[in-house]
Amino acid sequence: MSEELSRCVNDTKAQMDRAIEHLKNELQKVRAGKAHSGILDGIVADAYGSMTPLAQLGNILTPDAKTLSIQPWDKSLLAGIERAIMMANIGLNPQNDGETIRMFLPPLTEDRRKDLVKQVKVYAEHAKVSIRNQRRDANEAIKKLQKDGLAEDLAKGGEDKVQKMTNDYIVVIDKIVEVKDKEIMTV
Helix, strand or coil, X not given: CCHHHHHHHHHHHHHHHHHHHHHHHHHHCCCCCCCCHHHHXXXXXXXXXXXXXXXXXXXXXEEECCEEEEXXXXXXXXXXXXXXXXXXXXXXXXXXXXXXXXXXXXXXXXXXXHHHHHHHHHHHHHHHHHHHHXXXXXXXXXXXXXXXXXXXXXXXHHHHHHHHHHHHHHHHHHHHHHHHHHHHHCC
């Protein structure tokens, strides 16, 4: 393959990898009945005049499967952390005891589990659309290379390689979603 074609295919692979990582990050935030610190990712609290992620304000612990605990390094931040969790509207009620903030995860109802599975499927579909968009962009770039003098058989081989990568990434997305669905539906 020509150098430009190889670079195009490698760039496409890197972008597809990023789409998979984004999907994994989004799915980590979906509560599946077990406590984990990823539930609090993306929540920021006011600390010393700037918005700071909770993970940078203290230790986030999971003492058991149904409890999350935040032990801030500075006790004066407790009220701000508690307010940030309530404002995030993630379905958790923080309890401040003056030392730590504890949150007990309520058991998921069957309807809530089904809603979460639907939400996971939406994230998966977004990832698949992203993968397909990367395929389209790569194919357009390959066609442009062909117009600029790339041999037709090399262009066809590049398009076939991009299509195979697309199919492989779609299978990876389906497997990730299947695992997450089982995790959510397990009582």
